[in-house]
Amino acid sequence: MSQEEESIFMARVAEQSERFEDMVDFLTPVLASKGTALTTDERNLLSVAFKSLISSKRTAWRTISAIEQNPKYQKFSGALGAYKHRIESALYGDCERIIDIVRTKVLSKAGAEDEPRSFFVKMVGDYYRYIAETAQGExxxxxxxxxxxxxxxxxxxxxxxCNPIKLGLALNFSVFYYEVMKDQKQACVLAEESLQLALDKIDEISEEDFRDAKSIIELLKENLALWKDEDGGNNGDDL
Incomplete structure (x- = not known):
């Protein structure tokens, strides 16, 4: 049994135990060793580890922000603001750690094939976007x-x-335009163009790829329907 095999097994144990920081710790040396040579399953496991690490902090920030809007809690505004800032700092720290891991362990190395490189470059964009959801000023x-x-x-x-990574990139990039850049037009253009290109080729791909592509295509369609709604103000789904 290799060290990598043991680390991946322990990462799965950590996932089941909802110990997501441990999960990242177990996978970081595997990423350093294999880089873009991670299998699709290993890349997916890494995505789960990173996303789960920050998920509760993103949810907490939104919850605190909603409570802040309630007039009857105005007398607690100082304490709420301080607590939210604490959550922000932890969230930014996690996102910046993830970006650093990906850049130093993977993207700094030459020879990456197109698919894994796209996966990891998109990941850097995603974690900067998560910071942008709550950041201000400079x-x-x-x-x-x-x-x-x-x-x-x-x-x-x-x-x-129809490549799932290509479609996932289009989905998340269009959400970035809509939610962070506040550019509804560009979000719709990007989503529509990617959707049409995928639908034109959907009959040419394998059944397994079709299953993966279909779920992202549905999310693109749902987001477009939300964004074109006259009322607006709806956040889109991402991966």
Missing amino acids: KLEHVKAEALKSYQEALKIPLPP
Whole structure:
């Protein structure tokens, strides 16, 4: 049994135990060793580890923000603001750690094939976007620019239109335009173009790829329906 095999097994145990920081710790040396040579299952496991690490903090921030809006809790505004800032700091720390891991363990190395490179460059964009959801001022402008740069770089990597990573990139990039850049038009253009290209080729792909592509295509359709709604103000789904 290799060390990598043991680390991946322990990461799955940590996932079942909902110990997501441990899960990241178990997977980081595997990523350092294998880089873009991770299998699809291993990449998916890494995605779960990273997303789960920050998920509760994103939810907590939104919950506190909603409580702040209630007039009857105005007398607690100072304490609420301080608590929210604490959550923000933890969230930013986790996202910046993830970005650093991906850049130093994977993207700094030459020779990556198109599909895994697209996966990891998109991931950097995603975690800058998560910071941008709550950041303000100069920090917001910085992370917006970094997310945009990463998404644009990933979009230039040539992948088939029905490739799940390509579709996931289109989904998340369009959500970035809508929610962070406040550019409804560009969000719709990107989602519609990617959707049409995928639908034109959908009959040419394998059954397994079709299953993966179909779920993302449905999310793109749902987001477009929300964004074109006259009332607006709806956040889209991402991966």
